[in-house]
Amino acid sequence: MISTLKTRRRVLALVVAGTAAALLATPAASAAPTAPTASTQTLAVTDVLRPGQSLKAGQYIRSKNGVYTFRMQADGNAVLIKGRTALWSTATNKKGSVLVMQKDGNLVVVYGRTKVWASNTNGSTGAALAVQNDNNLVIYNSRGKAIWYKNMVIETLGVNRVLKPYQLLISRNRVYRLNMQADGNLVLVKNNKTVLWNSKTGRNPGAFAIMQGDGNLVIYRADKTVLWHTATAPNPGSVLVLRGDGNAVIIHGRTTIWATNTAGR
Incomplete structure (x- = not known):
């Protein structure tokens, strides 16, 4: 170098899967973390990151078909994975960063108080992120309309x-x-x-x-x-x-x- 949608899913009922669902060892965390409790340790696997929720290192959400996982890595990169293959990432590398689905509709990677990546979808209060069965990451607003997907900047x-x-x-x-x-x-x-x-x-x-x-x-x-x-x-x-x-x-x-x-x- 010189130097250096198709599956339109409506996220109208953002609910945690029932007790029959497999348990997530490191579930999506609250945007305002608290000490772990029995209830926070037993969240079921979900394909949605809701307003105000976050993913810390090692935490993830997964598509309903179980094929695609969106994980916050320890190196500060949020990565969409199929098996061992990375399909998309935020290309961020600040160790200790957190992925946050803000209540204003903006999906961000935050290092301390610094935003190192953002979807720039603020202004859509109540929006949520979904990992779809078609390998897409999509942010839907509160009316179920897609406002961002992984190939969009x-x-x-x-x-x-x-x-x-x-x-x-x-x-x-x-x-x-x-x-x-x-x-x-x-x-x-x-x-x-x-x-x-x-x-x-x-x-x-x-x-x-x-x-x-x-x-x-x-x-x-x-x-x-x-x-x-x-x-x-x-x-x-x-x-x-x-x-x-x-x-x-x-x-x-x-x-x-x-x-x-x-x-x-």
């Missing part, structure tokens, strides 16, 4: 964050999408139909985009060959933001250092 692609094939950066108003297509092209689309901008890197299946720590947004071919970049290094700590006006920008501090120049289109 809302508004900001942070430092060292990656967009893999089929993943997308979406504006908060849900009008604009920056799609990392399977053919290797990064495409900005309005209302899921009108193309406003693209990186012209198609015909490179498996290519991915990364917002590097040096401030450069780079698209790499599957073999790690550079296909395209914004030439914005060195500006460490920069992030990629997809604004509600349709402009995708790289911001360093408060300064815009690159843009697609698609605002208002």
